[in-house]
Amino acid sequence: MPRFKYRAFDETGNFLESEVNSPTEETLVVELQQKGLSVVEVVKLDREEPKERTTSVLSSALGVRVSDRDLSIFCRQLGTMISAGLNLIDALNVLGEQLPNKKLAQASKNVAQMVSEGKPISNSMAEFPNVFPEFVVNLVRVGEETGNLDVALIRAADYYEKMAMIKSKIKSAAFYPTFVVIIATGIVTGILYFLVPTFAEIYSSLGGTLPLPTQMLISASNALRSNLLFILAFIVGFSLIFKLLMNKNYQFRKSVHSFMLKAPKMGELVTKSTMAKFARTMATLFSSGVALERAFEIAGQVTGNVVIREALETAKKGVIEGQPMYKALEKTGMFPKLIISMVRVGEDTGRLDEMLDTIARFYEDEFDKAVEGMIKLIEPMLIVFIGGIVGAILIALYMPIFKLGELIK
Numbered sequence: 179m180p181r182f183k184y185r186a187f188d189e190t191g192n193f194l195e196s197e198v199n200s201p202t203e204e205t206l207v208v209e210l211q212q213k214g215l216s217v218v219e220v221v222k223l224d225r226e227e228p229k230e231r232t233t234s235v236l237s238s239a240l241g242v243r244v245s246d247r248d249l250s251i252f253c254r255q256l257g258t259m260i261s262a263g264l265n266l267i268d269a270l271n272v273l274g275e276q277l278p279n280k281k282l283a284q285a286s287k288n289v290a291q292m293v294s295e296g297k298p299i300s301n302s303m304a305e306f307p308n309v310f311p312e313f314v315v316n317l318v319r320v321g322e323e324t325g326n327l328d329v330a331l332i333r334a335a336d337y338y339e340k341m342a343m344i345k346s347k348i349k350s351a352a353f354y355p356t357f358v359v360i361i362a363t364g365i366v367t368g369i370l371y372f373l374v375p376t377f378a379e380i381y382s383s384l385g386g387t388l389p390l391p392t393q394m395l396i397s398a399s400n401a402l403r404s405n406l407l408f409i410l411a412f413i414v415g416f417s418l419i420f421k422l423l424m425n426k427n428y429q430f431r432k433s434v435h436s437f438m439l440k441a442p443k444m445g446e447l448v449t450k451s452t453m454a455k456f457a458r459t460m461a462t463l464f465s466s467g468v469a470l471e472r473a474f475e476i477a478g479q480v481t482g483n484v485v486i487r488e489a490l491e492t493a494k495k496g497v498i499e500g501q502p503m504y505k506a507l508e509k510t511g512m513f514p515k516l517i518i519s520m521v522r523v524g525e526d527t528g529r530l531d532e533m534l535d536t537i538a539r540f541y542e543d544e545f546d547k548a549v550e551g552m553i554k555l556i557e558p559m560l561i562v563f564i565g566g567i568v569g570a571i572l573i574a575l576y577m578p579i580f581k582l583g584e585l586i587k
Contacts (some may be wrong), residue, residue: 181223182206186215187491190429197223218491219475244309246345248279250338252286253314257331266327267294285309298322313337313459313476320467330466337462340538341480344451344545351447351549355556362564367402369571374399377575391574432484439485443555447548452481453517454541456490461534471498486512503530516540 183197184206194215200206203220210217252273259269270290277283285306292302300319303310314334321330378396381388388396402409423430438448459480463473474494478487489510496506504522507513517537524533 182220183223184210184220185218186210187218188216189214244279244282246338246342248277248282249311249314250335250342252277252282253331253338254335257328257335260331261328266299270299282309299327313463313480316463316468316472316476317466324467333462333466337458340458340542341455344454344542347546347549348451351552354553355560358560358564362560362567366567366571369568370395370399370402371406374571374575375403381578389574389577391570392577395571395574428484432488435484435486439483443552447545447552448483449514450541450545450548452483452486453514454538454545455481456486457517457534457538457541461531461538464534465531470503489513 180202181197181199182203183195185195188194198206200209203222206220207217255273256269259272260266264272267290270286270293274283274287274290277286285303288306289299289302292305293299298319300315300322303318304315317330317334318327321327324330374395378399381392381396424434425431439445439452441448456477459477460473463476464470468476471494474490474497478490481487481490489507489512492510493503493506496509497503501509502522502525504518504525507521508518520533520537521530524530527533
């Protein structure tokens with residue numbers, strides 16, 4: 179019996195993905211709908227199950243997905259070698275020997291082996307989902323069908339370079355405040371744990387009544403020393419639970435992503451980075467010939483935001499029902515008017531791919547400016563905040579010294 183892989187949303191909004199046996203695709207869709215599921219996609223799988231298991235195990239052994247920059251290097255070098263006339267199998271083997279990323283290099287060798295056995299390169303790459311994302315697999319498949327595999331690979335390389343740049347800027351924007359907060363927390367903890375008790379012993383030997391700020395500081399120090407293990411356990415436990423909920427609970431993840439879109443300042447940054455990813459992905463896929471509804475699905479996955487992905491799923495259904503793309507996006511209420519207007523112009527003029535590329539470049543530039551502005555705003559705020567905390571601690575420590583004559587009996 180044929181085996182199918184389906185993706186769907188249940189009645190509570192949870193995203194489901196599974197593989198089942200069914201006589202036909204139509205039968206499976208009817209069965210899933212009877213269970214109350216909203217079917218997103220049904221794909222017929224390769225019937226050679228033993229080989230699937232082998233490649234699945236091998237794919238797992240290769241580990242997590244490689245970075246965007248590694249994929250960019252792979253796609254550009256492979257596209258360049260194919261364009262120069264090198265045989266596809268030889269090109270893949272050359273990359274398998276030269277790529278610095280061992281996981282990607284091993285996958286390249288295995289794909290070369292599968293291609294030599296007569297399997298299309300897109301299907302071979304799809305056997306390694308932890309190495310080759312759906313985006314590059316779809317572009318390669320289109321390149322095979324149109325006879326422009328080298329062009330498709332160069333486009334994929336350009337795309338992953340852009341994605342790597344966006345992610346790098348996000349990390350750089352988050353690194354500075356995170357690093358400063360961690361260092362400041364360590365310094366304050368060290369003062370409370372080691373320095374304050376020494377002053378407390380000196381003040382207790384002098385007698386007298388300590389100022390209220392000093393008493394509060396000593397109490398905080400005593401509480402930290404008494405409950406340090408509990409505090410550390412709480413922090414670790416909270417982090418693990420948060421990560422588990424983000425991975426396993428769809429509604430919790432959706433709530434966090436929704437908050438990120440609406441949070442002051444951070445929401446602007448997240449929105450611009452998400453719109454840049456969406457537009458860049460759609461522009462690359464659409465210009466490469468990938469079906470619009472398939473492009474919507476991949477773009478939803480690339481954005482990394484559950485709220486935007488749901489909006490794109492809704493827009494995709496609208497497009498399938500015959501609505502213009504701009505109208506389908508507008509009805510979701512999640513996309514800026516600029517995107518709606520430019521997409522409408524692109525559809526009216528038949529230059530949608532160019533308009534999507536223009537949107538991508540605009541939001542990439544806006545994202546760069548937002549990152550720079552965020553860093554300039556955070557730097558003085560952190561300096562004032564940390565300086566205020568350290569200054570308050572030092573004042574509380576030295577206030578009794580200012581009244582040393584009153585404390586000595």
